[in-house]
Amino acid sequence: MSLLDYFRSTKQSSASVAKERLQILVAHERAVRNQPSYLPALQKELLKVIQKYVQVDDDAISINFEQDDQQETLELNIILPEEQAKNH
Amino acid sequence: MARIIVVTSGKGGVGKTTTSAAVAMGLAKKGHKTAVIDFDVGLRNLDLLIGCERRVVYDFVNVINGEASLNQALIRDKRCNQLYILPASQTRDKDALTKEGVGKIIGELSKEFKYIICDSPAGIEKGANLAMYYADDAFVVTNPEVSSVRDSDRMLGILASKSRRAEHNMEPIREYLLLSRYSPDRVKLGEMLSVEDVQEILSLHLLGVIPESKSVLNASNSGVPVILDEKSNAGQAYADLVARYLGEDRPLRFVDLEKKGILGKLFRSRA
Numbered sequence: 001m002s003l004l005d006y007f008r009s010t011k012q013s014s015a016s017v018a019k020e021r022l023q024i025l026v027a028h029e030r031a032v033r034n035q036p037s038y039l040p041a042l043q044k045e046l047l048k049v050i051q052k053y054v055q056v057d058d059d060a061i062s063i064n065f066e067q068d069d070q071q072e073t074l075e076l077n078i079i080l081p082e083e084q085a086k087n088h
Numbered sequence: 089m090a091r092i093i094v095v096t097s098g099k100g101g102v103g104k105t106t107t108s109a110a111v112a113m114g115l116a117k118k119g120h121k122t123a124v125i126d127f128d129v130g131l132r133n134l135d136l137l138i139g140c141e142r143r144v145v146y147d148f149v150n151v152i153n154g155e156a157s158l159n160q161a162l163i164r165d166k167r168c169n170q171l172y173i174l175p176a177s178q179t180r181d182k183d184a185l186t187k188e189g190v191g192k193i194i195g196e197l198s199k200e201f202k203y204i205i206c207d208s209p210a211g212i213e214k215g216a217n218l219a220m221y222y223a224d225d226a227f228v229v230t231n232p233e234v235s236s237v238r239d240s241d242r243m244l245g246i247l248a249s250k251s252r253r254a255e256h257n258m259e260p261i262r263e264y265l266l267l268s269r270y271s272p273d274r275v276k277l278g279e280m281l282s283v284e285d286v287q288e289i290l291s292l293h294l295l296g297v298i299p300e301s302k303s304v305l306n307a308s309n310s311g312v313p314v315i316l317d318e319k320s321n322a323g324q325a326y327a328d329l330v331a332r333y334l335g336e337d338r339p340l341r342f343v344d345l346e347k348k349g350i351l352g353k354l355f356r357s358r359a
Contacts, residue, residue, distance in 0.1 A: 013278025018234050019285045026241050026289055033245045 035065045046076070054080055090198040093205050094223035094261075096247075098239030100210030102231045103268040106304055107326075108207035109137040110315040111227065114330030116171035117315075120202040123162065125174040125193075127219035128209035129184055132176035138165065139311025140173055149177035152189035158196055167316070172201070182215045190218045212246060221252050225262045228292060231269045232281040237289055240265075244290070265292035266329065269300045272345045283343055296329030298322050299342040 043063045050056055056078065064075040095108045105128075112124035125148060126134035135141040140163045146156035151174070158174075165171035174193075177184060197204050208219035220226060226247050230240040247261050248254060254261075267286055274280035287294055298304075303320030307313065315330070317323040321342045328338040 015275065015278045015281050015285065018281055019289070022234055022237050022281075022289050025238060029238075029241065030245070 031065075034067060039063055039065060050078060056080060090201045090204050091225065092194060092198075092223050093203060093225045093227060094208055094220040095205060095227045095229060096208040096216065096220055096243055097210065097229040097236070098212060098216075098243040099231075099236045102229050102236050103298070103304075104210070104229050105134050105137050105207055106308065106314065107227060107229050107266060107268065107298075108134060108205050109313040110323075110326040111330055111333075112173075112203075112205045113138075113165070113168060113171055113313040114315045114326055115203050115205075115334075116165070116168045118330065118334060119170060121170050121172075121200065122203040122205065123172045123174060123197050123201045124205040124207060125219075126176035126207050127185070127215045128207065129176045129180055129182045129215055130178065131209065132178050134207050135163075135173065135175045136311060137308050138173055138313060140165065140175075141311070144175045147175045147177040148193070149180050149184040151193055152184070152186065158193065182209075182213060185215060185218050187218060187221060191222060194222050212242070217246070217250060220247055220261075221250070223247075223251060223261050224253075225264065227264050227266050227295065228290075229266045229268055230286060230290070232267060232275070232283075232286055234281075237281070237286055241290055244292070263292055264295035264333070265290060266295050266298070268298040270297050270343065271300045272343055276345055283340075294340075295332055296325060297340060297343050298325045298329075 043061060046063075047056075047058065047061050050061065060079045060081075062077045064073075064077070066073045066075070093111070095104050095111065097104050105126075108124055108126075112122050116122040124134065124138075126132050127148075128134075129149065132147075135144055143163050146161035148161070150156040151158050151161045162172045162174055165173065194204060206219040206223065209215040228240050228243060230236050244263060247263060251261055253259065265287065267283055270283070271280055275282045283294065283297055299321050301314075301320055301322035303317050303322050304314050307317055307320075307323075314320065314323050315326040318327070325342055328341060331338050
């Protein structure tokens with residue numbers, strides 16, 4: 001970094017970095033907090049069932065719960081390993 | 089019926105006990121009979137900040153276990169006869185507190201007192217849970233700093249789900265934000281989250297802002313709740329906050345940098 005860059009750089013203030021980080025984190029934690037309490041158990045059991053048939057990693061499944069005034073959405077994502085998927 | 093206030097935060101060291109001592113003294117000085125309970129079993133400190141540590145004979149756990157009566161354990165403040173302190177036990181552990189025991193004592197206090205302040209320990213364990221369980225109002229003490237804001241938000245989740253009001257589907261606890269250790273000059277430099285930033289993230293009703301102030305350490309050094317230091321900015325900020333809680337309209341102070349010209353500086357140095 002040249003001296004000129006040093007003067008030119010519009011460095012973000014540390015307070016605004018803190019604010020951004022907090023906004024993301026807090027939003028995420030609130031979303032998790034409002035999830036139904038059966039989600040972690042559901043995720044574990046689904047994973048067991050899937051692993052009976054397909055060799056997937058423990059983190060290959062993700063469950064997403066979203067809620068608005070109108071509806072609740074349960075989104076289930078399973079990433080199958082490429083080769084095995086072909087064999088079946 | 090008494091109004092039960094929990095002073096909470098999740099994070100330690102943000103000023104819960106300082107706030108409990110100041111708010112309790114403030115309410116008592118306004119003529120309301122007030123009891124303040126230290127829930128930090130094993131690590132009591134409220135007695136030190138109020139300056140009654142040498143008068144502790146019986147404690148909260150003694151009363152729960154029936155080893156002393158409530159009247160024996162309550163310490164009446166020498167400066168304000170409307171203020172009573174119920175100290176925590178220093179020798180037991182937090183399991184000495186039970187929901188039923190705490191409920192019984194709060195029920196008894198409610199007959200006699202207008203306000204009951206529950207000074208919560210840090211963390212989210214038993215002591216903290218019991219301190220907020222019976223609350224009507226919560227003062228969430230927060231520093232303008234990332235870990236404190238995050239922990240406060242976590243505490244809000246617990247207040248909304250694990251309190252008596254939540255469990256019985258009653259009107260929820262009224263939550264108030266109390267921002268402490270605030271430095272307007274560092275906010276101006278962009279080094280500290282502003283009042284607006286914290287409010288935006290937590291979306292809480294702001295009850296007051298306590299500036300970072302030397303008077304807070306001086307007050308705790310000498311066992312005098314900082315609200316009694318009427319010349320200090322922190323003392324005045326606490327007085328404003330108590331007045332606001334009681335429904336008075338007081339503008340926020342000490343949140344902006346004081347604009348001082350040379351004349352102002354001269355004048356101030358003489359004052």
